[in-house]
Amino acid sequence: MTTDMLKSKEALRNLIDAYAYLGDEKKLAEQMRLFTKDAIYKAYMGDFLAADVSGTEQLEKEFTGHVSLVKTYFTLNGQHTVNIDGDTATGVSFSQIKMIRETDGKNILSDYSVKYEDKYVQQNGQWLIKERTGYFIIVETRTLN
Incomplete structure (x- = not known):
């Protein structure tokens, strides 16, 4: 494996x-800079x-509507496998996402196990997300004490 390949995998x-960090901190404008302008986002x-x-x-509007309903996010990223081909790449990653919303004065925890399938492009020396599809495989919701 070449040094350039290792640098790209790290990037x-x-x-x-x-x-994940920017989403957890609700810094959506900064998070949008991680995408190409014509990015596609899907969630199942x-x-x-x-x-x-x-x-x-449109993605920022979608995320802003969602964020307005959530008090707290916590994301833990797991495996991340990529295949790089010049200035494009594909990747699969797994995340555990926890969200706390308030309903009827109670804190409700939603716990998501997510598999992401991504397409990346390198523009001006920076890797960006071109397409992201999230598969919410396990969803659990419960009231917090």
């Missing part, structure tokens, strides 16, 4: 981690297509 892992809850958004302007 792609850092991209995925930055996506089981077999149901819950989100299908194109472009960072």
Whole structure:
């Protein structure tokens, strides 16, 4: 494996981690800079297509609506495998996402186990997310004490 390949793998892992950090901190404008302007984002809850958004302007609106309902996010990234081909790459990553929302004065925890399938491009020396599809495989919701 070449030094350039190792640098690209590290940069792609850092991209995925930055996506999680910025999402947890609700820094959506900064998070949008991780995507190409024409990015595609899809999310499946089981077999149901819950989100299908194109472009960072629409994506930021979608995320802003979601963030307004959430008190706290906590994301833990796991495995991340990439295949790099010049200035493009594909990747699969896994995340554990916890969200706390308030309903009827009670804190409700939603716990998501997510598999992401991504397409990346390198523009001006920086790796960006071109397409991201999230598969919410396990979803658990419960009231916190």
